[in-house]
């Protein structure tokens with residue numbers, strides 16, 4: 152199709168899935184933050200001038216912003232860096248795209264909501280409870296303001312998939328249990344585990360259909376973190392007795408978390424996107440190839 156697709160933050164788990172999903176059909180360009188892909192151009196979203204030079208050089212048609220400051224607790228102590236990466240970086244990218252006919256895709260989180268709604272739609276009022284979530288709300292706003300007609304915002308939740316850094320919940324849990332440790336897991340935090348390949352697939356689908364705007368993009372299950380941990384153990388053949396259920400307040404996490412955010416996905420399915428994998432299928436696909 153001749154389009155030039157730039158994945159910013161291609162070394163992260165979603166970045167990797169996006170590269171895989173677009174490769175072959177498009178000219179895919181990858182930019183990584185610190186590695187681990189030697190030879191790829193580097194991008195630091197906190198460095199607006201450097202990011203703009205990269206965009207000028209690569210001249211992409213579609214820009215997928217998979218890079219972000221994702222450490223929720225880290226954002227509490229590094230609020231300024233978190234804002235530069237998650238708000239000002241995407242704003243600069245969207246400003247660059249304006250007038251050049253480029254489309255920007257920004258990934259956001261279920262945690263823009265506070266968990267007080269039974270199910271949140273794309274139009275529900277946001278209410279972030281921590282600095283990471285606040286930065287994502289402001290990142291969304293920045294991209295909408297700079298590029299009102301030509302953006303996609305995909306809000307997702309609890310991502311898992313192949314991950315070179317092995318940082319996601321599934322692989323960290325598996326690694327700790329395999330190493331013989333125990334893991335304390337919140338018993339009262341609920342969410343919708345989502346396979347990175349599904350979010351990548353929805354991204355490609357929406358871009359190819361010329362759809363813009365905000366979409367919720369999460370897996371079909373809504374379950375507690377501890378339930379998810381037990382299903383990971385069942386799927387990977389790990390000892391679930393070494394997963395300890397703990398109420399959130401006993402985890403003493405610096406950032407406050409919303410406990411039960413459920414994203415409604417009717418808009419994405421009405422657009423005709425493929426259904427996302429449930430946890431069993433997603434974990435089965437991950438098993439053996441993480």
Ligand SMILES: NC(=O)c1ccc[n+]([C@@H]2O[C@H](COP(=O)([O-])OP(=O)(O)OC[C@H]3O[C@@H](n4cnc5c(N)ncnc54)[C@H](OP(=O)(O)O)[C@@H]3O)[C@@H](O)[C@H]2O)c1
Pocket residue numbers: 159160161162163164165166183184185186187194195196197216217218219220221236258259260261306307308309310311314316318
């Ligand atoms: N993971 C989840 O459960 C989840 C849930 C909801 C929404 N999201 C959103 O989904 C997107 C992808 O997340 P993910 O799960 O793929 O996270 P990830 O695996 O941690 O990847 C994030 C990537 O961002 C890069 N990065 C960090 N600082 C950067 C900077 N200053 N400039 C450019 N890139 C930078 C990281 O590079 P280094 O490692 O080299 O620093 C890493 O490659 C993010 O926008 C995140 O907020 C994630």
